[in-house]
Amino acid sequence: MRLLLVEDEAAIACRIRESLEEAGYTVDWARDGVEALALAREREYAALILDLMLPGVDGWEVCETLRRRRDPTPILMLTARGALEDRIRGFEIGADDYLPKPFELPELRVRVRALIRRSAVHRTRLIRIDDLEIDTEARRVSRSGREIPLTPREYTLLEALARNEGRVLSRETIRERVWDDDESYSNTIAVRIRQLRQKVDDGHAVRLIHTVYGQGYVLRAPESEIEI
Ligand code: CA
Numbered sequence: 001m002r003l004l005l006v007e008d009e010a011a012i013a014c015r016i017r018e019s020l021e022e023a024g025y026t027v028d029w030a031r032d033g034v035e036a037l038a039l040a041r042e043r044e045y046a047a048l049i050l051d052l053m054l055p056g057v058d059g060w061e062v063c064e065t066l067r068r069r070r071d072p073t074p075i076l077m078l079t080a081r082g083a084l085e086d087r088i089r090g091f092e093i094g095a096d097d098y099l100p101k102p103f104e105l106p107e108l109r110v111r112v113r114a115l116i117r118r119s120a121v122h123r124t125r126l127i128r129i130d131d132l133e134i135d136t137e138a139r140r141v142s143r144s145g146r147e148i149p150l151t152p153r154e155y156t157l158l159e160a161l162a163r164n165e166g167r168v169l170s171r172e173t174i175r176e177r178v179w180d181d182d183e184s185y186s187n188t189i190a191v192r193i194r195q196l197r198q199k200v201d202d203g204h205a206v207r208l209i210h211t212v213y214g215q216g217y218v219l220r221a222p223e224s225e226i227e228i
Contacts, residue, residue, distance in 0.1 A: 001046040001116065002026045006022060006036040006062060008054050008159070016049065019105040020112065033057025037065055040073065046116050049108075050095070051078045052086060060093060066072045067094035069167055074119040076111055078103075129160045130206055135164055143200060145174065153178065154196050161219035170216040193217055 003025045007013040017027045030036035052059035074096045079086045081100040127134040131144045141148045160177045201207045
């Protein structure tokens, strides 16, 4: 499982990373908020460990931006000890847990594990976008109540788009999330999207899957905004 650690102090980041890697996680390290937001867009993380005091774009802004993008990645904030206002503000803008600094590494590991477990339980089974319905457990898709038969690959592609509703996924991101086992598929993403669109959108007045030229693909309800 891959985690994103956002911490500007190298010594602290190193210790945290080592400890989490020992626990079996793969850890990407971002030194500032800008890098964190770029990484979070490119990859899917099981959880984010977010220091608040960062140069430039701080932890608050990272958290707010992710939630605005409708990124559901669970966030563990690292706060100053005793800063009650920080914790309240953190929860208000969408953080899931906090840990006051300085902390013991075993506690961090336990909290990360609990956070991931909770988010897996709450991860929505049913995704509804306009009249499109995706049952992620049964891997069944329907539109206006009519079932749409999809190949496993088409399903994975659709679910990736739907979980990022309103957010443009680049070809690289799609290749990584949907075709991670076979790089030779990268040229055929446009073809697969076209096939998926035929099955999902043809015959419907409202089109859900859109191409954003030069950027990638997005699935969105007609009234929602696109974020590039
Ligand atoms: Ca810091």
